[in-house]
Amino acid sequence: MIEAQSLTKRYGDKLAVDDLSFTVESGRVTGFLGPNGAGKSTTMRMMLGLDNPTSGTVTIGGKRYSELHHPLRTVGALLDARWVHPNRSARAHLSWMAKSNKISPKRVDEVLDIVGLSEVASKRAGGFSLGMSQRLGIAGALLGDPEVLLFDEPVNGLDPEGILWIRKFMQRLADEGRTVFVSSHLLSEMALTATDLVVIGKGKLISQSTTEEFVARATDSTVKVRSPHLDRLRPALDRVGATVTPTDDGLLVAGVAGEKIGELAMENQVTLHELAPQQGSLEQAFMQITGDSVEYHADLETEAAEQPAGHAAVTN
Amino acid sequence: MTLLAVERIKLLSTRSPWWCALTALLLTGGFTALVVSQSNAQFPATVSATQYAYNFGMAVIMVLAALAVTTEYRFGTIRTTFQAVPNRAAALAAKATVIALIALVIGEIMAFLSWGLATLIKPEADLALNSAADWINVAGVGPACALAAVVAMAVGILVRHSAGAISLVLIYFLAAENLVTLIPGIGADIFKWLPFNVLHKFVTGNGESAGGAAYGQPLSTSTLSQWWALAYFAAFAVVLLAIAIATARKRDA
Numbered sequence: 202m203i204e205a206q207s208l209t210k211r212y213g214d215k216l217a218v219d220d221l222s223f224t225v226e227s228g229r230v231t232g233f234l235g236p237n238g239a240g241k242s243t244t245m246r247m248m249l250g251l252d253n254p255t256s257g258t259v260t261i262g263g264k265r266y267s268e269l270h271h272p273l274r275t276v277g278a279l280l281d282a283r284w285v286h287p288n289r290s291a292r293a294h295l296s297w298m299a300k301s302n303k304i305s306p307k308r309v310d311e312v313l314d315i316v317g318l319s320e321v322a323s324k325r326a327g328g329f330s331l332g333m334s335q336r337l338g339i340a341g342a343l344l345g346d347p348e349v350l351l352f353d354e355p356v357n358g359l360d361p362e363g364i365l366w367i368r369k370f371m372q373r374l375a376d377e378g379r380t381v382f383v384s385s386h387l388l389s390e391m392a393l394t395a396t397d398l399v400v401i402g403k404g405k406l407i408s409q410s411t412t413e414e415f416v417a418r419a420t421d422s423t424v425k426v427r428s429p430h431l432d433r434l435r436p437a438l439d440r441v442g443a444t445v446t447p448t449d450d451g452l453l454v455a456g457v458a459g460e461k462i463g464e465l466a467m468e469n470q471v472t473l474h475e476l477a478p479q480q481g482s483l484e485q486a487f488m489q490i491t492g493d494s495v496e497y498h499a500d501l502e503t504e505a506a507e508q509p510a511g512h513a514a515v516t517n
Numbered sequence: 518m519t520l521l522a523v524e525r526i527k528l529l530s531t532r533s534p535w536w537c538a539l540t541a542l543l544l545t546g547g548f549t550a551l552v553v554s555q556s557n558a559q560f561p562a563t564v565s566a567t568q569y570a571y572n573f574g575m576a577v578i579m580v581l582a583a584l585a586v587t588t589e590y591r592f593g594t595i596r597t598t599f600q601a602v603p604n605r606a607a608a609l610a611a612k613a614t615v616i617a618l619i620a621l622v623i624g625e626i627m628a629f630l631s632w633g634l635a636t637l638i639k640p641e642a643d644l645a646l647n648s649a650a651d652w653i654n655v656a657g658v659g660p661a662c663a664l665a666a667v668v669a670m671a672v673g674i675l676v677r678h679s680a681g682a683i684s685l686v687l688i689y690f691l692a693a694e695n696l697v698t699l700i701p702g703i704g705a706d707i708f709k710w711l712p713f714n715v716l717h718k719f720v721t722g723n724g725e726s727a728g729g730a731a732y733g734q735p736l737s738t739s740t741l742s743q744w745w746a747l748a749y750f751a752a753f754a755v756v757l758l759a760i761a762i763a764t765a766r767k768r769d770a
């Protein structure tokens with residue numbers, strides 16, 4: 202089990218991770234979800250003892266990473282596939298890693314075989330394609346046959362075949378009873394691989410739940426309302442605690458069921474032209490939930506018109 | 518021991534150490550051949566003259582040592598290293614040991630290759646190693662290179678960028694120390710205690726290995742004995758390495 206407690210990391214003025222607490226259960230695939238710049242990579246570097254937390258702790262099986270004896274045998278990680286010397290062969294790269302944790306040299310050939318790099322094992326890693334580098338990184342993570350695996354955006358930049366391979370691979374690792382913690386900025390990707398989700402934005406925890414719960418919460422909750430009497434409906438919605446987002450031709454209402462909105466309209470004698478539950482895409486739902494915690498906004502003025510919420514809420 | 522093996526695999530599974538070693542050998546061998554073949558009554562071929570160019574070889578070895586860490590930072594393998602060995606002090610100390618050993622070996626090959634070349638070029642010259650000073654002047658190049666490599670590696674850890682570390686090391690080694698002598702009044706006194714000047718004292722002593730010839734390697738102004746000079750530079754290298762390791766432990770990798 203991985204446990205983060207009040208994890209905080211400051212780089213100069215920049216608060217990259219802000220009082221983050223969550224747990225990752227053993228034997229499951231847990232997705233670590235957040236927009237770009239949310240602090241996922243920073244959190245993972247702190248898990249591996251590479252960056253020192255400004256405050257707070259993160260432990261793996263109750264121990265700090267630096268207290269682990271031969272850590273590669275407990276935690277395998279792929280944070281960045283480029284962390285390989287380009288002039289070193291894949292085998293040499295894995296060999297020194299194996300040696301450092303007293304892992305048998307035979308295991309090097311085993312993992313090369315598992316990820317399908319046996320044929321290019323003695324080629325220099327600098328000539329590898331991104332997909333091959335990613336496989337080499339995964340081989341490194343598997344080297345110590347670890348119980349816990351950390352992957353930072355493993356599918357980034359891969360072609361569909363590579364993505365499918367990684368997805369299946371993670372499922373296989375979880376089936377073997379390992380704990381997999383994998384980051385992504387795509388909910389749709391995580392919905393396919395992860396059973397649990399830790400969602401962060403701007404370094405803060407947004408939610409921790411099962412993927413099912415998160416997806417349900419994210420997709421069910423928006424209702425589109427069009428009416429000529431929005432000025433009367435809006436205060437009523439505000440009173441029941443709904444999250445209201447104006448769009449070009451109406452409102453997007455979250456946090457209240459469609460039936461309730463209908464009843465409120467009736468009570469306030471508001472004519473409704475449209476009352477439509479939004480079956481937005483997962484990504485839209487994700488953006489809605491992480492809405493104000495998106496670190497870098499693109500100019501979304503134009504897109505906001507088509508999107509149910511989130512950015513619209515911010516820009517208005 | 519495990520960590521030494523790890524660092525050995527890492528260092529020798531890339532090409533740059535081999536290129537640096539080759540460059541060091543060609544440079545010193547070439548210079549020595551030039552100096553010795555031009556020798557005459559005024560500039561005789563002496564044991565000292567065979568090591569005339571050891572500085573250049575040492576500079577190349579320091580580049581090798583600095584690169585051995587800065588490339589780890591450049592390619593992110595330092596993170597993989599600390600991930601595999603969270604005890605950063607142990608990992609870096611092992612690296613320093615391996616680099617020092619490799620520098621020692623290259624330094625010795627370099628020194629004896631130069632000396633051997635000289636005896637081939639000038640068989641009639643008296644190049645026999647028949648005093649302690651003669652021996653130190655040749656065999657001492659190895660330990661001198663080993664310690665200089667540790668210094669360069671420490672700078673590499675502190676600076677982390679190849680270009681920055683290499684220029685710092687080379688400018689200091691090849692120019693900055695000598696420029697100190699230009700400071701009016703105290704310059705010469707400070708210079709006596711500057712590390713590479715002292716290291717040079719270890720290698721050349723008071724010029725005994727020049728066999729009484731007026732011309733040999735330029736001599737060090739250090740007033741320490743040869744062995745104290747070595748100890749002084751070793752202490753300098755160890756302190757610098759300790760500072761670098763302490764810094765690396767505190768810093769984010």
Ligand SMILES: Nc1ncnc2c1ncn2[C@@H]1O[C@H](COP(=O)(O)OP(=O)(O)OP(=O)(O)O)[C@@H](O)[C@H]1O
Nearest residue numbers: 212215217235236237238239240241242243244386
């Ligand atoms: N070494 C560093 N120095 C200064 N700022 C940093 C450093 N590392 C990260 N940051 C900042 O911290 C914030 C979080 O970055 P981080 O890389 O952890 O985000 P992320 O969630 O992994 O994003 P992405 O999805 O783009 O990979 C960013 O604003 C980033 O600019």
Ligand SMILES: [Mg+2]
Nearest residue numbers: 241242243353
């Ligand atoms: Mg990242």
